[in-house]
Amino acid sequence: MNVSEAIASRRSVRAFQPKPVPGEVIRRVLERALRAPSGGNLQPWHLHAVGGERLDALKATMRDRMLQAPAPDGEGAEYKVYPDQLPSPYRDRRFAVGEAMYASLGIPRDDKPARLRWFARNFQFFDAPLALFCTVDRLMGPPQWSDLGMLLQSVMLLLREEGLDSCAQECWALYPQTIGRFLELPEGRMLFCGMAIGYADRGHAVDALQTARAPLAELASFHGI
């Protein structure tokens, strides 16, 4: 698989087979992903891979926690996942992907409880057998947070090379206390996002979801070219 194929075949997968991911595979992927660039070579990230009984325990904890502190508020996010009053075209793009996802699942727009039930599947990692969290020192700012994205995309592309799929999940920002306790994060470190990892369940309705991209002319300008 070359880079273009890895990029073209990566998409957010939200239904997984129970098939386990061998520990050596995720170790290999993370080892290689650590070559991701970062400003000043700060490498301002920390990754936490969670599987096996520990993952079962986290999924059980989240089932309870979501009854006490239900989504979408959860425990209160430590950072704003989206700006308030998201303007067009961002708001439209967000709306479009949400509508397409619920349409693929056959959930009508006005069925709020069903939408929330599906959203809650995030906190079971969509049944993925492996999870990843990315944390960062609180003192880091936007440039270092952008470095985290480079690392995570590198992970997601390398997973494709291993025949694996993933879904990045910033929804975990809603449960900073539970995840902080679970990962035993020091005071100075905070959670950026989670990631579900495993082998896609191609038979699941949500697998039909196709996400669009704005055309190149809308997102890029060419100067002197």
Ligand SMILES: Cc1cc2nc3c(=O)[nH]c(=O)nc-3n(C[C@H](O)[C@H](O)[C@H](O)COP(=O)(O)O)c2cc1C
């Ligand atoms: C940092 C980040 C966080 C995301 N968080 C979530 C999430 O919490 N739940 C979810 O279902 N999808 C999440 N996504 C997936 C996006 O919705 C998805 O990338 C986007 O709609 C484009 O679709 P594609 O990844 O299939 O190309 C996240 C993606 C990124 C990059």
